[in-house]
Amino acid sequence: MATPRRISDIKPLFTNLAQTNHYQVTFGGLSTQLQTYLLKRGVDPIFTGDSVGLLVQSTVLPTTSFATAQVDDNFMGVTEKFAHTRQFSEINMEVYVDKQYKTLKFFEHWMEFMASGTHNPIDVPAQYQKPIIPLSRKNYSYRMQYPKYYKCDRTKIVKFNRDYNIANEIQYTYLGLFPSSMNSIQVNYNEASIMTVSVNFMFDRYYAGNPDSLAEALGSDNNKQPLQPNKEGNLFNAANVDTDAIMRQYQKGSATLFEPQGKVSSNFDTTKVFGSNTNSQSTFRVV
Numbered sequence: 001m002a003t004p005r006r007i008s009d010i011k012p013l014f015t016n017l018a019q020t021n022h023y024q025v026t027f028g029g030l031s032t033q034l035q036t037y038l039l040k041r042g043v044d045p046i047f048t049g050d051s052v053g054l055l056v057q058s059t060v061l062p063t064t065s066f067a068t069a070q071v072d073d074n075f076m077g078v079t080e081k082f083a084h085t086r087q088f089s090e091i092n093m094e095v096y097v098d099k100q101y102k103t104l105k106f107f108e109h110w111m112e113f114m115a116s117g118t119h120n121p122i123d124v125p126a127q128y129q130k131p132i133i134p135l136s137r138k139n140y141s142y143r144m145q146y147p148k149y150y151k152c153d154r155t156k157i158v159k160f161n162r163d164y165n166i167a168n169e170i171q172y173t174y175l176g177l178f179p180s181s182m183n184s185i186q187v188n189y190n191e192a193s194i195m196t197v198s199v200n201f202m203f204d205r206y207y208a209g210n211p212d213s214l215a216e217a218l219g220s221d222n223n224k225q226p227l228q229p230n231k232e233g234n235l236f237n238a239a240n241v242d243t244d245a246i247m248r249q250y251q252k253g254s255a256t257l258f259e260p261q262g263k264v265s266s267n268f269d270t271t272k273v274f275g276s277n278t279n280s281q282s283t284f285r286v287v
Contacts, residue, residue, distance in 0.1 A: 025053040025093070029154030033122055033145075037113045043106045052106055055096040057196065060170050061159060064088050076177050076239045090180060090202045097185075097195040106198050111179050114150040117143025151176045151204075170223070173211050176204030 027048055029037075035045055066083035074080060097103045113120070118133050118141055128179070133140050140161045159170040183198040209223035 018161060022162055022164075023059075024158045024160075025056040025059060025113070025156075026050070026158075027053055027152065028154050029152035031149045031152070033149045034110065034113055036042065037120065038109055041105055042100075043102050043109065047102050048106060051098075052095065052103060055098065055103055055172040056093050057096055058094040059157065062091055062093050062174070064089065064206075074150050075205065079201065082117070088205055088207075090200050091174075092203065093199050094196050095199060099199055104197060107179055107182055110150070111182070113145065114142055114178065117145055120145075121145070122149060145193070145269075147176070147178075149208075151178050153177075171210055173207045174201075174203040175207060176200050178203075213244060 030048060035048065038048065039045070040053050040080055048256075065087045067085040067087055071080045071082065072136045095103050095107075116123075119135055121129060121132070121143075124144060154173065155177045156173040158169055158171045162256065179199050181200045184199075185195065185197055187195075199249045207222070209220060209221055215221040
């Protein structure tokens, strides 16, 4: 049965929707060897750490899926499925190309570095070293670098709203990210337009929320809710409390406050935090 609602009741919900055109991309965590390789080709750390992220004119927020296995024999006539592997799909970025073509050089030489073992050997023991062959030689062959040199672990995208508030943003940090392919760029004598390059990236996994050590210390990492005072001024952070422990204390009629480090700070009456009606749905949130 549908419940009639007034427009005034639902207006606050539909007038506070997120928009797609407020975000920031930052490339970080590039190895020293990769940054040195890029710097020799005119791509400085300031451009890689700040400017190229601002030139990303469109991208996607990451999503995930699960690979499942099917079991048919546990219960007669029942087919069950279970998740066994978390999967991450590749992402795409459309990036503006600057007049100095640093954008193209950044991605082109990043991918070149990945297979530069022949002319740019890194950490190869002396007994295994071979003569360096320039890229322009006909007998050049490709040798891959170790992943720790070409993958980066601090590239992130922060999605926020027009009325920016740090409490109302969502952040994704990519771990093990590297460019897997670049799409061809068409040039012609038609009407001029801004040049863009489309780059596809693969990554090992992503982390949702702020991964900084300060956020961990404050208990606000991984999208956890930081310490918030209730109406009586007491601090309560459900993100740092075990869910089952909260419910056991809630059912007993008493509970304990916890600081971010897990220390017991004070006892409090659940009727002050959860309301006088202990049978009603609780209003706290546990992440």
